[in-house]
Structure formats: C-alpha cells, structure tokens
Amino acid sequence: MAVAFGPQIAAWRGEAPLVHVFWGQGVFLSVALILVYVDALYRRDQVTQQVILTLFQLYSMWVLVAIWRCAANAKPAWGVIARLLTIAWAANTMLVAGFLQLDLIFR
DSSP states (O other): OTTTTHHHHHHHHTOSOHHIIIIIIIIIHHHHHHHHHHHHHHHTOHHHHHHHHHHHHHHHHHHHHHHHHHHTTSOHHHHHHHHHHHHHHHHHHHHHHHHHHHHHHTO
C-alpha cells in the first residue's frame, strides 16, 4: 500500500513538498473532480453527481489537512499563504457542496 500511495501518505504526514501537494494533489485533482461533476450535470445524471459530490467532499477534507500539514515545512511566507488559502478553500467547499447537495435533494 505504501508503494501505491506513497505521495499521498507523505502528504498526509506533512512530509511532501507544499507545491506538489497544493497544486498537484489539491488544485489539479479538485478541478478534475469538478469537470466530472459538470459533465454529469449536463447529462442530468443525478447518481454520478451524488457520487462525485460525496467524493469531492471527502477528498477536500483529506487534501486540506495535507496542505495544512505540509505548509509547516515551506518557507514562512508560503506556509502562511497556503494556510490562508486553505481556510478560504474549506469555506468555499462547504458552501458550494452544501448548495449542490440541497439542489440534488430537491430535484
């Protein structure tokens, strides 16, 4: 398991470079999940929307903790910026996912 998920384990422990975790595992993979959700939205596939929304919420919790932990090893200015962006990202994720979930419930 450590071989397959080595970068993710290192990120969770705060041992990975912040730039890789923030951009690679954070922004890039979040955008990929969002694109899959948008595709399901246009296809009106509510099951896929619910699955992706749930995965996005779980993934966001994981990656935000990983970014927070990895920020401790970055240069002080970048660490502070990453942590401030993490707070904003968490708030945005909660609001957007919450409203999307309500939309799915009431359709």
